[in-house]
Amino acid sequence: MIQSPPGKTAVNHDRKSHIFDNLNAAQLEAVAASPGPLLILAGAGSGKTRVLTRRIAWLIDAQRVQPRAILAVTFTNKAAAEMRGRVEGLLNAPPGGMWLGTFHGLCHRLLRLHYAEANLPQAFEIIDSDDQFRLIRRVLRELELDEQRWAPREMQWLINSHKENARRPQDLPDGDHIAHTLRRVYHAYETFCRRLGLVDFAELLLRTLELFRNNQTVRETWQQRFQHVLVDEFQDTNAIQYQWLRILCDAHKNLFAVGDDDQSIYGWRGARVENILRFQKNFPDTRVIRLEQNYRSTAVILKAADAVIAHNAGRLGKKLWTDRSSGAPIRLYAAYNDFDEARFVVESIESWVARGNRRDSTAVLYRSNGQSRAFEKLLRAIKMPYRVYGGQRLFERAEIKDALAYLRLIANRDSDPAFARVVNLPARGIGPRTFEHVRERARQQQISLWRAATAMVDEYELPARASNALQRFLQLIDEMADATADLELGEVADHALTHSGLLEHFSRESSEIAEGRLENLQELVDEARNFKVSFADGDDEGAAPDALSQFLANAALDAGDTQAEEWEDCVQLMSLHAAKGLEFPLVFLTGMEDGLFPHQRSLDQPGSLEEERRLCYVGMTRAMSALYMTWAGERHMHGQTHPTRPSRFLREIPPQYIEEIRGTHISNVSIGGRGVSVRGGGFGGGRGVGVGGVHGGGAHGGAAIQRPAAHQPADGFGGLVPGRSVRHKKFGEGLVIALEGQGEHARVQVNFAAAGVKWLVCQYARLETL
DNA sequence: GACAGTCCTGTTTTT
DNA sequence: CAGGACTGTC
Secondary structure, three states, X not given: OOOOOOOHHHHHHHHHHHHHOOOOHHHHHHHOOOOOOEEEEEOOOOOHHHHHHHHHHHHHHOOOOOHHXXXXXXXXXXXXXXHHHHXXXXXXXXXXXXXXXXXXXXXXXXXXXXOOOOOOOOOOEEOOHHHHHHHHHHHHHHOOOOOOOOOHHHHHHHHHHHXXXXXXXXXXXXXXXXXXXXXXXXXXXXXXXXXXXXXXXXHHHHHHHHHHHHOHHHHHHHHHHOOEEEEOOHHHOEHHHHHHHHHHOOOOOOEEEEEOHHHOOOHHHOEOOHHHHHHHHHOOOOEEEEEOEOOOOOHHHHHHHHHHHOOOOOOOOOOOEOOOOOOOOEEEEEEEEHHHHHHHHHHHHHHHHHOOOOHHHEEEEEOOHHHHHHHHHHHHHOOOOEEEOOOOOHHHOHHXXXXXXXXXXXXXXXXXXXXXXXXXXXXXXXXXXXXXHHHHHHHHHOOOHHHHHHHHHHOOOOOHHHHHHHHHHHHHHHHHHXXXXXXXXXXXXXXXXXXXXXXHHHHHOOOHHHHHHHHHHHHHHHHHHHOOOOOOOXXXXXXXXXXXXXHHHHHHHOOOOOXXXXXXXXXXXXXXXXXXXXXXXXXXEOOOEOEEOOEHHHHHOOOHHHHHHHHHHHHHOOXXXXXXXXXXXXXXXXXXXXXXXXXHHHHOOOHHHEXXXXXXXXXXXXXOOOOOOOOOOOOOOOOOOOOOOOOOOOOOOOOOOOOOOOOOOOOOOOOOOOOOEEEEOOOEEEEEEEEEOOHHHOEEEEEEOOOEEEEEEHHHHOOEEO
């Protein structure tokens, strides 16, 4: 890295021009706006991250603001890392002292510094949603509530939403039985957390907010320190996060908020788009700057997306525009079923790649993660490398959490969740009975499981065998702590893995799954080895936690990105939520069906349809040059095949932007056997919409969506359809991929489990349908 | 304590 | 259908 040389004036001049390079008028205005409340309404693809990072660089370099006076907040660790990298690039040096992170990460840091003022034990521990779920389940059991009636998941969700709105149990109405019970559960859960020194995600935020509210000294310290506060994805802030920002900026009002009301897609977890409107009320004289030039998509894509989002009421309103050319129309494919949809998508990707494009320039997007399976299956079949985003992350995997539990006990013996998790893993003769005794004692004396167990062993309260087993466990942890006291983090993890017996436990079974687990555990050791302590002594007032504690907190707060060979050129598969902030030359928006997208549950809840529409908008605006949208006439879900209807969002796209793609292989398919009920029935009762075309039977002309004909004379296929399982005398079992020709020329493409993909002439193939 | 069988439930997801 | 949670048996 280049150190900043003396003679700053000249350098600053250079850098300044660097900071202003390639900015349009609105971006420039935002970057160099005078201090005060600023609301940047940044449409999709309008260079929002660029503005944010340049603003920080401008403050530091041109305005001579001390980095330590800057606080920048993002929503994900990934976004934080990216922003840090880009700011460093602009400044040619890391901005020492600047705080940049997620709301949760920053609150965690504040609570570590002010644990006493926040009424927390010094060794307080962050629990993730899985730990929280287990804890709530335990609370329900202790309260002797029926888990059928009071579903732990539901309770967890309710408690979290109350916390997200800054409501403590005592703030809840104590009305009917249901309200009363929830209050009791919430209260008991809080008691548990307090006693055990546990802090869940929502608590990190709420506790910090309360700390600011109740403690003038702490509040003023940070208000004075952070003279400039910047927030990314402002539309995704919840009630607490907004209050928190308001307090921090109360004196100077230097809040730089960047957001897009049209891209608010996290309302279901407490985000409040209204914060954008509230902002202008709460901060009088807010300067609003709109970034409306889109640098990402073709004009057609942009106009189509704009037409969809225009159906939402109560928008702030933006006019996104581009100087790019129209580009290709949006391609719409009405698939016969979900298998055919996947076939179409995969074949389209194949030919895109065959034309010399990179695989990672294309993304397949879907509403829910389960939809990825059909695509994965086909991609695997043709050996096209792909990568699925989302799903379980490293630190959420069971075996990783087991290993982490040992580390947590080393760091803090009083961690009940960790104790409960591994006291008998691997099995060491401490069964449910013994464990219940320990738990009972802990409950009675209001002490941790560790202390209860120690006391019981000391007082010979248990049968000899159980007592010995328990003592061995306690000893094991103590020994591990002793042995690792002076080791590097990676070696601590390694030691814990070996000496806990976990490694042996998982190597005993020899399946693919077990192998994967061992790999994951190895990866945990690597993570520990590479872990960089993020805040150290002297950084701020107060002592920094040791490396192990920081690593554990990090494991909870940053679940670890889906690890995969990122260097490989892969087709990208992800949910629409996961796609936010990304862009791809070629995008497939799949499963465009009412009931799936928009999701059924959003159709039942008022208001949530608009969020689905924003999700659609987010999806469409990911595409740079080509956008395909697909839907399937029938879809396999929960073990059944359902007829479906095209998504209402498709009808909201003006037909002139759409080009319908007719099935190339399947236009002559006869649908034998059970037949396909294309019309009527299905989700939510058939009202209004003819399935023949999303635009009401093609009234607009041009863009009618034809379904594959439902009734055809004998054509030589004998009832074969894509997706059907067949058996061949020689090749064995396989799946029909495609059909072409007719009569005696009818040919069928089959993917055989053993023999691979083959074209066969139906007349001779003698396929047996299964 | 391991394993097989049953029941049940199926959004989105970060922290 | 399929995966997870849970129950019951040896």
